[in-house]
Amino acid sequence: MDQNIAHFVRVLRRAGLRIGPAATLDCIEASRTIDIGNRVEFYHALASCCMKNPEDRLVFDQAFQMFWRNPRLMEKMRDLLLPSLTREVDGDGEEDPNLRRVDEAFGSAAEPDPQQDERESIEIDMSMTSSATELLQTTDFQMMSTAEIAEAERAIDAMRLAFPTRPSRRFSPASSHGRLSFRRTLRRMARQAGMPLPAHEKRQQRARPIVVICDISGSMERYSRMLLRFAHALTQRRGTVHSFLFGTRLTNVTRQMKDRDPDAALRAVSASVEDWSGGTRISSALQSFNRNWSRRVLGQGAVVLLITDGLDRDEGGDLGFEIDRLHRSCARLVWLNPLLRFDGFEPRSGGVQTILPHVDAFLPVHSLESIRQLSDLLQRDMAPGWRSQTLASWHHRLHDIQAEQTAGGGIG
Structure with missing residues (x-):
């Protein structure tokens, strides 16, 4: 049972919950103080050790239901090779983005069907280009899956960012616009045998x-x-x-x-x-x-x-x-x-x-x-x-x- 609880805490961590090794020890200790055969007591014991924020409840509930619903499932998780599990959802209902993190933590992504024809594969690839990118731009960070968070981080790293600027005390030469620079004008006159050729300058900009x-x-x-x-x-x-x-x-x-x-x-x-x-x-x-x-x-x-x-x-x-x-x-x-x-x-x-x-x-x-x-x-x-x-x-x-x-x- 201790190993199963440790596996469950790892699944929660993969799903995005901010819990560390101490949570595993707390869950094991809490499970020893309750009736392990009472599912309600077992749920609340683990929840009190793993849920740090109200937003974690939805992910925890789904992971708890998927992980602890089949006793034979525990024997297949010794080395974290978790099987593919599917959730029963309404055909017309929209999937909650929060729960996708649980699916990814269990490795529930379906394997591609080798019998698919080439035409169908091309259609799937095309649907995941511009539309998925545009949707990611407006997706709330709290609703993103683990893969989407990684994609968003890469997008932030690739952004071309500029600093706000402020006028500097220094001036730089300008072609024709700007204020008249008497110092540069006198220097130009010295090089042009005294011919008055006005020189302009503009104020430099520095990053704030x-x-x-x-x-x-x-x-x-x-x-x-x-x-x-x-x-x-x-x-x-x-x-x-x-x-x-x-x-x-x-x-x-x-x-x-x-x-x-x-x-x-x-x-x-x-x-x-x-x-x-x-x-x-x-x-x-x-x-x-x-x-x-x-x-x-x-x-x-x-x-x-x-x-x-x-x-x-x-x-x-x-x-x-x-x-x-x-x-x-x-x-x-x-x-x-x-x-x-x-x-x-x-x-x-x-x-x-x-x-x-x-x-x-x-x-x-x-x-x-x-x-x-x-x-x-x-x-x-x-x-x-x-x-x-x-x-x-x-x-x-x-x-x-x-x-x-x-x-x-x-x-x-």
Whole structure:
């Protein structure tokens, strides 16, 4: 039984659940304290050790049903050569993307039929080209299968990214446009026997530094990992990128992100962060950043990417003061919130209402398409006073909600 439980935990890990070797020991210990013949008790014992987030329940339920439904199945899993299993679904129903990770963990991909004719094979190949790629662009990271996540990571690594720019103090020669350069004009006159030939110059553009402050709490786990992939791709370009992670504490991972291999960089980041998939203390993390790092990394017109869902659990912090200080210290503050993937999202939580008035852009970050939109935004000219066009509508909605809450007796 202990070996079967270890195999089951490995299947859950392959399906995308963030559990380690300690979960195997916990499951074995929990199974010894219950009636092993009671399926309900056995289910809840394993669930209490393996499910870290509410989103894991659907994957766990499906894996539990498929793994433990046939006692003879255990004998065939000694070396993890899992058989192909199929789930009974309605013919007209649409398959839940969450459950595809379980199928892949069990190795349920059907073998190609050698009797298929050549014409049918060509049709299948053609259907998986442009349409599958377009669908992947808009698929939520939380709904992606393991293979789709790997494909999305490769797409992020291949993106052509550009840094936002700012005017420099230096000037470069211009052909005909720009301001008149008296120094270059005098030099040209000296070479042309005193003939006054005007020379023009234009101001150079320099890349702005980018500072990434990413929430790695349990509710942000899948999104933070994909955004770290994006931050790594930015770091490999010519420019300055500083990366910070926070859950219950702030961690500087800039040095780890400089590794050219994205997988090695993320492994180094995981090893250096102690509060991954834990709680969320936004105000304390911003206070630590403002006190210890803001003067070091927010010079030269830096752009800050704040990646969080805004669900602050820090009761003793002053989130309003810290986010206002951060906004005043940087050139632009862009808030990336995966909750914007929901069409009915409204700024009703206290953390969202506190942060929203102090940002220059409020954007979703849940798919490849949203990351491409972020990349396009960073290439725009962020002149003084710049703000996202969609921000005004969020401010109007926030004002209406606060008025409703005030009339109803406070924030619910």
